[in-house]
Amino acid sequence: MALRPFFVLMLAMASHPASRADDLKIGELSAVGHRHEIVLNLTEGLRGGTGEVTYEIYRGTRPHFAIDPAHPYAMVREFPFVDRIRQSSGTMFYYKVVGRDGAGHRVPALPFGTTSRPVDAITDPLVAAASLATDEFNIVNIGDSITQGVIIGEAKAPPVALAQELAARTGALVHFENKGISGRTTLDWRPGTPLYQTAIDGARALQKANP
Numbered sequence: 001m002a003l004r005p006f007f008v009l010m011l012a013m014a015s016h017p018a019s020r021a022d023d024l025k026i027g028e029l030s031a032v033g034h035r036h037e038i039v040l041n042l043t044e045g046l047r048g049g050t051g052e053v054t055y056e057i058y059r060g061t062r063p064h065f066a067i068d069p070a071h072p073y074a075m076v077r078e079f080p081f082v083d084r085i086r087q088s089s090g091t092m093f094y095y096k097v098v099g100r101d102g103a104g105h106r107v108p109a110l111p112f113g114t115t116s117r118p119v120d121a122i123t124d125p126l127v128a129a130a131s132l133a134t135d136e137f138n139i140v141n142i143g144d145s146i147t148q149g150v151i152i153g154e155a156k157a158p159p160v161a162l163a164q165e166l167a168a169r170t171g172a173l174v175h176f177e178n179k180g181i182s183g184r185t186t187l188d189w190r191p192g193t194p195l196y197q198t199a200i201d202g203a204r205a206l207q208k209a210n211p
Contacts, residue, residue: 029097031130034173036086038130040095042079053107057081058096058125067096067125085132096125135172138206139163140179142189142199147180154178175210177202 032039040057056072058065074081083093099107141147141159149157163174179202181188181195188195 029095029126029128031093031095031128033130033132035132035136036084038083038085038093038132040079040081040083040097040128042097042126052077053099053101055079055081056098056100058098059083060094060096061091063094063129065094065096067098069098092129092131094127094129096127098125135170136210137166137172137174138203138210139166139174139176140199140202140206141176142195143180144184145180145182148178148182149180150182175206177206 030041032041042055055076056069057074057076058067059073074083083095085093101107139159139162141162143158145151147158148154149160154160157178157180159176159178159180163176166172167174179195179199184195189199190196
């Protein structure tokens with residue numbers, strides 16, 4: 001499917017972001033659905049007692065599927081893990097990850113640098129779920145200081161909220177560029193101006209990175 005970049009002129013605050021249905025995070029494990037793959041990432045890590053940790057990945061299509069220790073879906077030493085899926089668009093995939101140390105013992109889910117082990121979290125597998133994204137958007141945001149996020153910071157700027165809201169409402173994968181510049185007005189972004197070319201270059205870069 002060819003992606004058509006489009007532009008958004010933002011001169012007002014966007015709505016608050018909502019959670020994505022295909023970006024469910026539980027514990028330290030996260031799963032994000034793309035058009036043809038699901039990416040698992042371990043944001044904190046599992047700490048073991050003996051030797052290097054091996055991660056056993058199990059996959060199912062039900063929330064409470066049983067794992068078979070003799071037949072893991074995959075075994076990895078590090079994350080992210082990319083699960084490439086040819087079809088099954090719309091199917092929710094559930095993942096469970098178990099870490100084992102060099103002696104084969106399950107290891108607890110603990111943030112790096114933590115020394116104490118919570119008794120109720122030692123053997124539970126980490127869980128996450130995601131489905132393939134059915135649509136994909138490239139968005140170039142142009143505007144003034146509000147768009148840029150001068151006061152609240154770029155991480156909380158309206159383009160970020162817009163991408164999160166669009167993803168939450170449609171289940172799509174959203175790529176965006178924040179080209180907002182403080183002090184600029186609508187006239188500065190007219191065709192033929194240097195800033196117009198900046199927006200075009202941003203759109204082309206997005207399309208090249210996400211064909």
